[in-house]
Amino acid sequence: MMNRYLLVLFLLGGVGFFFSETASAKPRSSILPVSLRCEYLENPKGLDVSRPRLGWLLDATDAGAFGQRQTAYRVLVASTARLLAKEKGDVWDSGWIVSDEMQHVPYKGRELQSDRTCHWKVQVKDERGTVSAWSKPAFWTTGLFDSGEWKGKWIGSDELYNPAASDNNITDPWLRKTVELSTKPGKATLFVASVGYHELYVNGERIGDEVLAPAVADHTKRASYVAYDIAANLRQGTNVIAIWLGTSWSIFPGYILHEDRPLTPIVTAQGAIFEEESPQGDAKPLATVVTDASWKTHPSPNRLLGKWDFRNMGGEIWDARREIPDWNVETCDETAWRAATEYPTKLTLSAQLVSGNRLVDEIQPVGIVAQPDGSYRVDMGVNFAGWTEVHVNGKEGDTIRFQYSEREQDAMTFNLHSAYVIGAGGKGTFRNRFNYSSGRWITIRGLDKAPAINDISGWMVRTDYRDAARFECSDILQNWIYDRVRWTFENLSLGGFIVDCPQRERMGYGGDAHATSETGMFNYQLGAFYTKWMQDWRDVQGTEPMVGNMLDTNYARKAMTSGRILNNGVLPHTAPTYWGGGGPAWGGIVVSLPWFMYQHYGDKRVLEENFELIDRWLGFLGSHTKDDILQRFGGQWDFLGDWLWPNATAEGMNNDKPETLCLNNSYYVFNLRTAAKIAEVLGRKAEADQWGRQADVSAKAVHARFFNETDDSYANGSMANLAAALLAEIPPSSLREQVVDRLEKEILDVRGGHIHAGITGGALLFKFLRDEGRDDLIFSMLSKTTYPSWGYMKDNGATTIWEMWEKDLPGHSLLHSSYLYPGAWYIDGLAGIKRDPQHPGFQRFIIRPPVPGATSVSWAEAVFESPAGEIRSKWKREGGQLELALTVPPNTVAVLHVLPEEAVAIQQYPTITELGEAHGFLRYELPAGTYRLNGL
Incomplete structure (x- = not known):
């Protein structure tokens, strides 16, 4: 038999017959x-x-x-x-x-x-x-569709947190239940929801590899459940199901006032155990498991340090003298265990529709230095947020302390510290369980001798999403910025939302989301992640922002810090966390993010699910306008404009200056125009017309009030206000190009090619320049190495992106969401893989390498796992000629844009169609396939 042909020889009257297998085989699909x-x-x-x-x-x-x-x-x-x-x-x-x-x-x-x-x-x-x-x-x-199906009670220990205490006063409790089974089951799912983190064990075995579960939710309203398949861990006879609770978000001040929720970690769980799965669902369960007062509880050796509070997230202390090795197996003596306490808590239970947190990227120390005070300073080589593991030795009762710092000169930053109390064996291992640290350096105190370098390990902890991009180019600085932006983003994505910083606040700021969301989408697969975060924004709507530290028992709704439940369209500046200051651009993420998701993923449902949220938010803003100009509203920290531009702390940011009012009004118009597009997609013509008309009227009012005819600028002429006005289409069409020229002058001449914008203004600036195709202006800002710039961070030893353009101002973090907006440009600008605004979801997309002279980059390549498949783009210029290597995935079409002087030879590819010239570019349509194209 041959590889592709079957030779059958029939000697019938001396005639031979040759049959080809391909003659009768089915054609293969492409x-x-x-x-x-x-x-x-x-x-x-x-x-x-x-x-x-x-x-x-x-x-x-x-x-x-x-x-x-x-x-x-x-x-x-x-x-x-x-x-x-x-x-x-x-x-x-x-x-x-x-x-x-x-x-x-x-x-x-x-x-x-x-x-x-x-x-x-x-x-x-x-x-x-x-x-x-x-x-x-x-x-x-599937999970549980009807809330009436939940039979588990909310349970926990009887230890209650004392908000007036200087430190957390409760331990992380163990809970356990014994279940008898007549046979080994074939199907068993346990649904577990907790306020505070949890781990699940069956017969001593940890179930799953998710850490810091569940994803964070607004615990004044909701708890997310995780579904665990436990069938393989169960056996015939006696089984022990055990849950370990971590205090964490259960005592977060933003969630602390809840009429029927105790100040202690609690859990509800239930599941049915079957001999095998029944397609009809009519099988009788071998047993059911529900949480109630029949469960037993005991304090574990672990306790939260700190108060899960602003600048006091703390760490953990493990007391090895209190260990019970068999706490979660049948042999455990339950004599000293107490009955669990039932708490009549009312929270909406819903499935966790996002991947959990996991440990990734193991990190090894690069050096250990003995300090004069007897401590040891460990350099982990990189700033990161996550877990650490340290093997320690000492005498029983010795307390070994760990302090975490972002700054080499400080033993501890933001009060992040953990501890381990040595047990009877004289040695042990500290390892995080229900908290995490953030920093590069660890100071270890209490050891008799220096730890070995292989005694210490670290891991980044983040939501377990997949990569969507790889990028590299000829410019070393651009590769460094891209790499550090990604590393920083990953260290901020804990619990199903982007935290502003993992060490000081851990809040999900809407303004910071503008600095991160498109970077996130172009580099990671975040559809589920952002869908979940939008649910958080729906949950918090109607509650006035809460800012500042809350220091008495009524602090969750204290008047001076706001937090009043208004039940209107108002939004706090963070979700699901409520706290923190911000302005209209913070709440405005509820309009922008669904639209970005629709453009990127082609997801229409995200527009439908958040339409009421958008409508109510715009209604709230509309109620605070006068003569079509948005007025300052709320308290001291509720109307911020741009934030943390260079030298901003000296100039003052939280102010009533015209530049703040101008930027917020431009953003209001941007929200209106975006909402009108959303309504149009959904066929909501009345709202589309209403918001479109209001946008036009408000744009005229903003232009009339803030435009400077003498130099074609807005308000103070800042990059932030120029970009915001252009993005919102404030300038009349007759003046638009003059305002664009004024922005170019501001970047290149006034600021010498440096950026001069902050979190909000910088995100709007990069968004406008990316949409406009101004790679030259973006590259100017990204190629600088002097203050203020990303290159300045590199030259000053940064391993993560800072909160401020200045490094040494105290109290600010060195791992922050502030300036991550370049991350999208590396894919859709420098690599040239762009969304087609008319075709959401990348089934039709644009390839447009930067034009000659826009950058000094001689080549760039990217692999982008788009929602429609893997796109590959590599371009280089050599000898004045453009060379391109492109892969267009099946079921998609690419439209290549090049300048007329860089026209490419297409004769060898009959499938390519010339579309003619538009906006100064020659356009070629490329169906699926791999192409190598050279200039004519």
Whole structure:
């Protein structure tokens, strides 16, 4: 037998016959569905979405072919893997749907039942109508759809936190329950929701590798549950299910006033245990598990240090003398354990629709130095937020202390510290469990001798999302900025939202989201992450911002710090955390982020789910206008404009100057114009017209009040105000180019090519320049190495991006969300992979390398895992000629933009179509395939 042909020789009357296998074989499809996702996640567990959306990507079966595309799809969903393998979709068989859609495909099968597994796969037809092979199978499991199905009680220990104490006074409690089973089960899911972090154990084994679970939610209203598959850990006979609670967010001042929630970590859990999964759902469970007063509790050896408060997030102390090695197995003596306390808490329970936190990027020390005071200073080599592990030795009762610092000259910054009390064995290991630290240096006190360098390890902790990009170019500084922006972003993405800083506040500022969200989307797969964060914003709406430190028992709603529940469209400046100051651009993220998500992912549901949120927010802003100008509202910290521009602390930021009012009004118009686009997409014509008209009227009012005719600027002529006005389309069309020229002059001449903007203004500036294609102005700011610049940070030893352009001002962090907005430009600017505004979701996208002379970069390359597949772009200029290597994924189309003087030869690719010239660029349409193009 040959490789592709079967030779059969029949000697019939001396005649030989040769049969080709390919003559009768089915033609092979050009594409294969891969990377199946449900609600943006791979094989998610516990979804409470009644009509989840499914998605997939496509692989080309012949990498050398062109024009591969999907013309139809068929989805099968089955109740068991066995039925799915037999191609029986007893839950849903979509039949053949004529469509090129491969993302956000809504499930339309039978009504889903709680606590079931849905097995699914997909096949597609290619451009010739050829049917592909089936994808590999995937699954999702359902959660509990009806709140009435929850039977578990909220339980915890009887230790209560004392807000007046100088430090946390309660331990992290253990809870356990014994369950008898007549046989080993085949199906068992335990749903666990907690206020405060938790870990789950079954018969002594930790379930899952998620840490700091669950993702943070607004614990005045909601708790998220995690679904754990525990069947493999259960056995016939006696089983012990144990939960370890961490204090953490249960005592956060922003959540502390809740009529029926105690000031202690609490948990509710339930699950049914079955001999095997029943497709019909009619099997009787072997046992059910619910939390109630029959559970036993005991203090663990672990306790939170600090108060989970502004500048006092603390750490943890482990007392090894209190260890009970068998606390979570059958042999444990429960004599000293007490009955758990039930708490009649009312919170909305919903599934955690985002990946949990995990340990990534193990970090090893680069040096240890003995200090004159007997301590040891450990240099971890990089600033990071996460866990540390230290092996220690000493005498029983010795306390070994760990202090964490971002600054080499300081033993401790922001009161971050942990401790370990040595037990009877004389040695042990400190390792974080329910808190994390942030810094580069660790000062260890209490050791008799220096630790070995291999006694110490660290890990970044972050939400477990996937990468979406890789980038590199000829410029060393640009590679450093890109790398450090990404590293900083990852260290801020804990708990399903972006914290402003992991050491001082840990709050989800809306203004900082503008500095991070598009950087996040162009570099990571964050659809689920941002969907979850938008739920947090919906939860906090209607509550006035809370700012400042709250120092008495009524502090959660104290008048001087606001926090009043107004039940209108007002938004605090952070979500889900309430605290912190900000301005209209902070709350305005509820308009901008859904729109960015729609443009990037093609996700229409995120617009629908947040439409009421947007409507109420704009209604609130509209109620604070006079003569179509937004007026200052709220308290001292509720109307910030730009924040932390160079030398801002000396100039004063929280003020009533015209530049603040101008920027906030420009942002108000930007919100209105964005909301009008959202309404248009959703077919909400009345709102689209209303917001569009209001935007035009307010734009005229802002221009009339703040435009400076003498130099074509706005207010104080700052980059922030010029960019905000342009982004909001404030200038009349007859003046637009003059204002753009004025912005260029501000950057290049007035500021010598340096940036002179902060968190909000800088994000708006980079957004406008990216949209405008002004790579030259962006590169000018990113290529500087003198103050203020990212290069200045590099030359001053930064390993993460700072909070301020100044390094040495006390009280400010060196790992912060402030200036991460360049991260998107490296992909959509320098690498040239751009969204097509008319085609959300990247099934049609633009490739536009920077024009000659815009940068000094001679080559750049990126791999971008877009929502529609992997895009590759590499360009270089050599000898005055442009060379391009492009990969366009199946089922997508790229439109290449180049200047006429850099026209490319396309004769070898008949599939390329010339589209003619527009806006100064020649345009070429490239269907799926891999291309190498050179100048003519």
